Amino acid sequence: MTRREESRIGTAAVTVIVVCGAAISMLSFGPRAAMGLFMAPLSDTHGWGREIFALAIAVQNLVWGLSQPLFGAVADKWGETRVIILGAVLYAAGLALTAVADTPLTVNLAAGVLMGVGVAGSAFAIVISSFGKLLPAESRSWAFGIGIAAGSVGQFLFAPLGQAFISAYGWQNALYYMAIIMLIIPFLALGLRSRPGHAAGQQSTQTLSQALGEAMGHPSYVLLVIGFFVCGLQLAFITVHMPAYVNDIGLDPKWGAWSLGLIGLFNVVGAYSAGVMGGRSSKRLMLCWIYLLRSAAIAMLILLPATPATVLLFSAAMGLLWLSTVPLTSGLVLVMFGPRYMGTLFGFVFLSHQVGSFVGVYLGGVFYDRFGSYDLFWWVAIIAGLFAAAVHYPIREAPVARLQAAE
Numbered sequence: 001m002t003r004r005e006e007s008r009i010g011t012a013a014v015t016v017i018v019v020c021g022a023a024i025s026m027l028s029f030g031p032r033a034a035m036g037l038f039m040a041p042l043s044d045t046h047g048w049g050r051e052i053f054a055l056a057i058a059v060q061n062l063v064w065g066l067s068q069p070l071f072g073a074v075a076d077k078w079g080e081t082r083v084i085i086l087g088a089v090l091y092a093a094g095l096a097l098t099a100v101a102d103t104p105l106t107v108n109l110a111a112g113v114l115m116g117v118g119v120a121g122s123a124f125a126i127v128i129s130s131f132g133k134l135l136p137a138e139s140r141s142w143a144f145g146i147g148i149a150a151g152s153v154g155q156f157l158f159a160p161l162g163q164a165f166i167s168a169y170g171w172q173n174a175l176y177y178m179a180i181i182m183l184i185i186p187f188l189a190l191g192l193r194s195r196p197g198h199a200a201g202q203q204s205t206q207t208l209s210q211a212l213g214e215a216m217g218h219p220s221y222v223l224l225v226i227g228f229f230v231c232g233l234q235l236a237f238i239t240v241h242m243p244a245y246v247n248d249i250g251l252d253p254k255w256g257a258w259s260l261g262l263i264g265l266f267n268v269v270g271a272y273s274a275g276v277m278g279g280r281s282s283k284r285l286m287l288c289w290i291y292l293l294r295s296a297a298i299a300m301l302i303l304l305p306a307t308p309a310t311v312l313l314f315s316a317a318m319g320l321l322w323l324s325t326v327p328l329t330s331g332l333v334l335v336m337f338g339p340r341y342m343g344t345l346f347g348f349v350f351l352s353h354q355v356g357s358f359v360g361v362y363l364g365g366v367f368y369d370r371f372g373s374y375d376l377f378w379w380v381a382i383i384a385g386l387f388a389a390a391v392h393y394p395i396r397e398a399p400v401a402r403l404q405a406a407e
Helices: 003-033 035-046 051-078 080-100 104-122 124-134 136-169 171-182 184-192 210-218 219-248 253-280 281-303 308-321 325-337 342-371 374-390 401-406
Strands: none
Touching: 003 035, 003 080, 003 104, 003 124, 003 136, 003 171, 003 184, 035 051, 035 136, 035 171, 051 080, 051 104, 051 124, 051 210, 051 342, 080 104, 080 124, 080 171, 080 184, 080 253, 104 124, 124 136, 124 184, 124 342, 136 171, 136 253, 136 325, 210 219, 210 325, 210 342, 219 253, 219 281, 219 308, 219 325, 219 342, 219 374, 253 281, 253 308, 253 325, 281 308, 281 325, 281 374, 325 342
């Protein structure tokens, strides 16, 4: 076999891995992003207040974060393919059981716990872990960007698709159909099976407990965990409270919907671009700039006159900066510790993100109820962004001593 033929086979393998991983990320992110469509019909059907379903979605996000390190550890030991298959099945079960849940407890168990665990097992964090182990070093950064960008594509596809299902077949059947779609994921996961020579770093004799001890004692990893908390706080606050804020400042509610849509659209560009640029530039400095620019965008929103143009400009800017942190943050984990326990170590970083999400959503509501507006919390988000930029600056973008000694 010639070297050119080997290169061609390698390129084909990279293509299969990236396409399958991106498709998984797209499908797994779609339904959870469209769950807001089901709040009104589900609540009205059962005669409930909307806080019951809202609590279930809050539980889903928290369970997702708590489950991510566990699924990362399982993936590091037995492979991402098995984890993704299990996660997809649990995800589908959560969607289907939400359709028949008739008590607040069962809704929380189905839409909250089951879907939260399912997303943790099948979403982009596990896909990125797989990319880190299966892809050659020169392909990882841009592949991370594609994996994250694909999630936003899923949000765009499933929002209108879910609404079309609801309009045509009713909300319960719509959940069943989305559950069936989730069962495509296990077949795509077969494209991420480890092959001999592809799972770089698997020969390490380091144990999981040693890897966790090494990471938790590494100042740069701790700073990365702290910084990602801010990412979750900012993004979740904007996702949940932006439509209400737009209404509060006297604009037509349609601009709130346009705001979220524009964020998703520009996130596709931002996430992929961050992945590509992260392979060529300092990931640490790029993260510093992302958090600084987020603070600048938020300041622009609250200081400039309240107009549709201001809201749309803010949304486009935030979209570019939205999940662009993920390929860079996961890339730093890979640089520092290698691919062997990437699923576990990025899982703990992502847990910090989800805790930040919970805090951002909850405190945003608390501040609004206490002060009658979101103004003070916007300033909290600005200061948090400046803090995150400062936290990322001293991070050492280099392998730990163990990996340097092995080179």
